[in-house]
Amino acid sequence: MTFHYSSETAPIFIAGLDRSGKTTLAGFLASHSHIAIPSVGSNMWTYFYGQYGDLSHPDNFERCLDAMLHYKHVVFVKPDPDHIRSEFWHGEPSYARLFALFLESFCERQGKIRWGDQTTLNERYAEQILTAYPGSKMIQMVRDPRDRYEASLAMWPNGKGKVGGATARWRYSIDLADRNLKRFPDRYMIVRFETLIYEPENTVTKVCEFLGEIYEPAMLEMNGSPTQRAKLVNGVDGDSKENLLSANYIGQYRSKVPKVDIAFMQKYLRQDLTAYGYQIDPIKLKTAERARFISVDWPLNLVRMFSWRTVENLQHNYPAWIGRKPGSRMIIKSTK
Secondary structure, three states, X not given: OOOOOOOOOOOEEEEEOOOOOHHHXXXXXXXXXXXXXXXXXXXHHXXXXXXXXXXXXXXXXXXXXXXXOOEHHHHOOOOOHHHHHHHHOOOOOOHHHHHHHHHHHHHHHOOOOEEEXXXXXXXXXXXXXXXXXOOOEEEEEEOOHHHHHHHHHHHOOOOOOHHHHHHHHXXXXXXXXXXXXXXXXXXXXXXXXXXXXXXXXXXXXXXXXHHOXXXXXXXXXXXXXXXXXXXXXXXXXXXXXXXXXXXXXOOOHHHHOOHHHHHHHHHHHHHHHHHOOOOOOOOOOOHHHHHHHHHHHHHHHHHHHHHHHHHHHHXXXXXXXXXXXXXXXXXXXXXX
């Protein structure tokens, strides 16, 4: 690779599942005087990595660039296509270099020296990312899977996979967290969502130490990410405005997620839940509920769990054939 980052400018990656606090952490870090992180996940590695063949071939590069320039989250960073085309051929023609050009330009426009990126399940690509960008670091957000599932249902009530898919996603993410931390102990950090909520200043200070940055108290005001700040302010109760974060959403699954779904998650995630400090709730099902759980819910969600993992493995290992694609609503149609 041709990247030449110093310890002060090496990029920062925030990973983890959706609804796990990535955007909130990114908002705090983007409020640091050195760090620029877009307030939306770029999803570059998810939707474009490896899907267009060898980028040293101009046709492949142009196809990839064109696809990226029609994706809303990439357009959000206001790329200059001519600049990207010019700069790309002055270095190694790789996906990592192409993605960096978008975020480096964003960083420069922000008047900062260190760029970052937050993307759901970027932990999939930790080895490729941390190898491609010398000195870069990755922070993975982890949240109680039962609360994460409740938050996901609130946003996508008709989402596919239901609790089976949610269980598979969380276990997959945690397995990657454990593996990546062992592989890159000095460059990988795991942060619990709940710890960030209850101890924001202490947690952000530790994250800054991990990144080699000096903690700045103004980070907690999140003025570097006004959109996320506004969302958090609207979700905080009246007398707690001095703290943007609310603990009201912790443990909310107990009143909003069906007991059979909680039982399923705890059955398959018990060991990991305990390892990450999450309490196992006693679940008492009525006779009819237990009968339905054993005969219908359990086998159906088991199929969903294994189906999600099977599709994930295929998409991850064969991106050029069946790679992940953004939804149609996220594509900007050509105006030509």
